[in-house]
Amino acid sequence: MLIALLLLPVLTGLCMLFFGKALLCRVALPVMALAHTLLSALVALSVYQGNAPRALFGILAPDPLGVLFLMLASLLFLAVSVYAISYLREEERIGLHTNILDHGQFTNQPERRFTAFLCFFLASMSLVTMTPHMGVQWVSIEATTLSSAPLIYFHRHKSSLEATWKYLIICSVGIALALLGNILLSVAFYGEPVGESDFDQLSFFLSHADKAEATWLKAAFVFLLVGYGAKMGLAPLHNWLPDAHSQAPSLVSALLSGALLNCALLGILRGHQIMLAAGLGDISSQMLIFFGFFSLATAAIFIVGQGHYKRMLAYSSVEHMGLLALGIGFGGIACQGAIFHAVCHSLTKCMLFLLSGNILARYHTYSSFDIRGMRWTMPFTGALWTAGFFAIAGSPPFGLFVSELLIAKGILASKAPWLAVPYLLLLAILFVALSVAVLRMVQGRRPIDMPKTTKEPLTSVLPPLILGLAVLVLGVFVPAPLWSFLSKAAQLIGG
Amino acid sequence: MSQPLLHALHFVLALLLSPLLFGIINRVKAKVAGRHGKPLLQTYFDLIKLLRKGCVRSDCTTPVFTLAPCIQISATVLALYFLPLGGVASPAGFAGDFLLVSYLLAAGRFVIMLAALDTGSSFEGMGASREATFSAFAEPVLFLAMIVLTSFYMDLGHSEAYAFSLGTLFGGQSALAWLNGKLELLFIPPVFFLLLLVENSRIPVDDPTTHLELTMIHEVMILDHSGPDLALILYASTVKLWFFASLIASLFIPPMQIWQESLLWLLLIFLLAVILGLLESSMARLRLHRVPALIGAAGMMAALALILSQMR
């Protein structure tokens, strides 16, 4: 089952790459995504029941935390693959595009290559979430970088090339630092007897954590945090994130923001787990809190007055990654809140990015100042965009309100309750800044030069609608099995 | 044979053989270029010819101009005397003598620069200015390299009085050391080689055979010297070349039988002359503003060696 989760996207991708027809690929993508989602649901079920599957000598052995992120990646991929049907059809229809930024002409990458790399991207993310071996995790996180770089460069123009290059270099170098972290981890545990054939490195580290050399362990965590933090978009190494998210096709941005950032977070969480087991949880928590606040503040600075709505969404991702780091750092109820937050953020952000793709296709501009009257020109997207904004800004009745409240509660219960003040203040600033931009886009008159049509393809609004409904439901009522699953995941990282 | 006597013998040998180095360099260059070339002993003939000639001195010069060649030759020869030659330490050596030696060389250079300025010719002033600039760059590098060697001998457990003398620094133990893992000392011979190029105005720093005053450094300073004065300057520059070649050679001579050491010493010095000849025929002069980069590279190497030897 676990191997199938990897092989399915890889084989599909290879087939697409070598003998795919564009139309066939477009259909095969959602089918594969559906199969993948069902499989990962099965895995999640068996992990929930307590008999976690293992495969490949233990290289694949998911735990609740990993499965949670696996489910998220899988679900988002399903939504994106449905959205891709209309998106790719539209792209094919236009043929020769014009770059919005410098008005240069460009063509797209061959479509089968795009869909194939989407599949590889999914496969590498699945591997990240399923393995307990830190080395394999490193290799697969690097693989996510490499498989997603061609996706960002789908539109072959200068700006996307620039974004791709930044993404490649910053993430590769960051991840190289994480490799150094892994090596330091091995140094810290050097001398402990290790089974030659046992790949379950994580449980080995966790069970021997008290014998590890503290200095090396701390150094290892710093490098893991900085390395994977660059990939996750924690400030100050977040520079690639707004560029890549704004230049990538919207469905890729949705996957990057909703699924990939979580995968990088998982790498940090593994380090945090080991630090907790070694009794050094205070240090790693403090670092997480620091970077969390730093990211939150950075995001607040850049979102205020941000005219580029896709960049705005990207900075909002930086903000929410900061929130996650913060919640995990404070531990306890905040940690549960953070895990819940990760789920809700992924769903909401995916929805918003998909909608931004619709807006971009209709208005042909990145600037939120030039967009008026979305409620007249594209009623569905406009309504969902507004709802999505309320969700992402953390207002009731959406799931993010609950999770942010839980994090606030955790902060108040911690040793430094006064930190709740900057936390709430920053959230308020972000709320105002986001609402200004979003409401400006939705309200107002229909621009005169816009075509009269209000038709929107079903596959371009259905996935965001379903994602939005899911966040709404999570805000009103969390099913008990889901909540116990989340708490199980949170328990692993001190929740 | 006693140490002072051996050293004196080597010293006389050095003084006698030093003009031969120019001959070797020129011969190698000629061979590489496919010419027959001047005789090996041409420098001796030049010296004899110049000594037999009369001396023309400009009316506007002062005794500085007259005395400079004499002071320079004595300073250079004295500097050579302090150096361990052929593996034999100088009887005059003392702790810190490398300072004296480097300032003796500097004094020699200084008087020649004064003489050049004394003529009042703008060409010679330009040459003096260049010489001053490059030697100002080269001096710290020389000291840095010396410090590396000193710290190496201090690490070996020698006392300060012992480790600061040239007789120890170039006594040959470093030749064995890099075979035993002190690899950073391998940086030192290239540093000295680059210094040799700079201090002796060889290609790629300066072209001794150039005919264009604008591009000269050393040659342009001595345009107004003639006859015996010029002979002294020429001879001093051969001794100076021998001085630096001997510095480098001493780094490679391991402690052996005395006759083996002196033979190896001569062999290495002549080998160095051949290498110089090959180098000069294979590359052109650097542009002037690139010369500091060359000296900088030497300084970097010395600094690297110092970091490595000091900190581990």
Add this chain to the structure above:
Amino acid sequence: MLFDSCLFLLLVSNFLLLATPHIRQMTKYTALQGILLALLLLLFGHTILTVAVLLIKGILLPGLLWHTQKRLPPDSLICPRKLAAFDVVCGMAGLAFAIWLDDRLIVTQELFPPLFLSLGLTTLFCGFILIIGRIKAITHVIGYLVAENGIFLLGMPLMTKGTTWFELALLLDVFVAVFVMGIAINRISDSFASIDVARFRSLRD
């Protein structure tokens, strides 16, 4: 002796990389580093990895870079230097820092041979200096490779028979990374008519 010489040559190659402005030269030095790493692995007794490293880091990756450079105009292969010696001085500061750190850290059970830890760190620093200090896209790749070499060096004493598969996966990853970057460089040179990343100015806040 051979071991020490390898380490020493690696160190020298780092500084040569920092000192040269010619990208062709830099590519040769990375090849040299790959070969030296393979030699070190041989001395550690990892035969399979030796072959793999020699093949990938010694031949394939520099070959890939070389191939990429063939398509670029020759004058774009020289880095403009503002302050010639600055990189080297930075590298030396890195070396001094690494040696200082090496002295202060307690390493369990003589894990690292002398100079090994500081050399690995220095190589890492040099890689970063190349990435930060130069403005050509291709020097980013070379810097990444050098930094990766440094990390690889640090991981070398920890390698056992059981981790060979992981190292192979890592090498494959690095290979694919450089391959993708090579393609990206070709694209950059085609659409920007230069591989100067200082021209990347369209995306900023």
